[in-house]
Amino acid sequence: MSSVRDRHILHQRRRAGVLLHPTSLPGAFPKGLICHDAYRFVEFLARAGISVWQMLPLGPTHSDGSPYQALSAHACETSLLSLDWLRDRNLLHDMPVSHDSATHRRCLEQAWTLLSLHKPANLAEQFAAFCEQQSHWLDDYALFMSLREQQGGRLWSEWPAELRDRNPAALKKARKQLQQRVGYYQFGQFVFFQQWADLKRYASDHGILLFGDLPIYIAYDSADVWAHRELFMLDDKAQPRFVAGVPPDYFSETGQRWGNPQYDWQAMQDEQFHWWQQRLHTQLQLFDLVRVDHFRGFEAYWEIKAEEKTAINGRWVKAPGDELLQTLRDTFHTLPLVAEDLGIITDEVTALREKFQLPGMKILQFAFDGNPRNAYLPHNHEFNSVVYTGTHDNDTTLSWYKLLGTHHRRQLHDYLAISDDEVMPWPLIRTALASVACLAVVPMQDVLSLGQGERMNTPGTTEGNWRWRFTWDQLDDDIAPRLKTLCQRYDR
16 A cells, blocks of 8 residues: 555645746736746635646747747746845846846846855855756756857757767867856756745745646757757757657647657666656656646657658657656656646556556546547546646637537536526636546636637647736636635535
8 A cells, every 4th residue: 555655646635726827927027927926826826725836837948938848858947037036135236127038137147247256155155056966957058058149049950060969178168168158057047946946935835736847858959959869869960860749630630740859768768767867856846746748658659750841651659658657656756747648548548647646637628529428528537637627728718618609508508507697717617626636727817717819828829829927907806715615615
């Protein structure tokens, strides 16, 4: 029998959560920060009886802002940093009047200059200790970002050969020449991890778990692929031989070609999945539990030749997911993971998830197609699952509801036993919280009853995503008590 220590954190009690990425927090800058508004949001969750704050990946993004195509498997997005934190430690002389991304970066650079010049005792010691503790990824990341900056943002495979191929002498020379910029990128991560630890502690003090998100794949243009070429399917010119995606389905006739380089799973297995162990270790510093995006790729992945323009001509290849998850469980004793198992899922994928007792996902917006065996219908839910009204990839529930045809809307009303005058999305929120699933999560857009044009992401598009934010004046005084009443009613 497993001990309490080894039980999945979501199996210990029923919980309710809200999905909100930190970039969606209110504030004066172009996107949300880990500042007063983040702490205020924690307080709102506590008042509402919510005990889980779910968010998207925190990795440093490319210009498109997608958190699922990060520059690192370990580093975090420093544009989320609070400038107040720097000012309180005498690392910022003047708070900026204008609030834009360039100003935010200049403030962080000023703080690094002051730290490197004056070396305030406690802070300098903490920074040095952080750099040593995180050196297994931080050294490569900081050098990668410095070189990428020096090379005008070009792909690392287009850098001079000695840098592209990590010639030891060339790297030593570059590290010396770029010492100040390397330090700047290390400092940014130090500040992020310090601020995040403070926020995580505050959330814990309010009884709230932080729920993160781990993309299964890494962007080709990343520190990890540059530093660990041997773990990816690359040719002798450092170009991907195979890339990731999913096959054609009812969403797309040509499938989805994501373009991430495929892992060399044999190489990873030969090193006892050390890269994955380190990656999960970092995530568990940041979060209490983590969603694994595209979990089915651990059982089998869709392999596409890099020269193919679409995903049509790919093939399924078995992955050592059983061995990987067993290694991770042996290392961490428990696996506080949630499996994103949406889409076409085979019996083998389900068996892998169930073997390691990982909760799967149930999306209520997918439930009402008239099929009583639809796995997303509440009467087909199971305890070991996380139920959502919708996710960051879905439209808001109110917008989804308004776009339903008359027939499907009637099916929905009949199933939920509601009348036409009951206002969405609260009937679906209530249904999620009433589910037997161990965790029920509601996107903040649904908490605020927002409609068309308020979604976070539209899959298959590259413009206008990841920008949604809420404002405090949208949060009516009756929302927290209403949520708390439902959480108490359904023992969450």
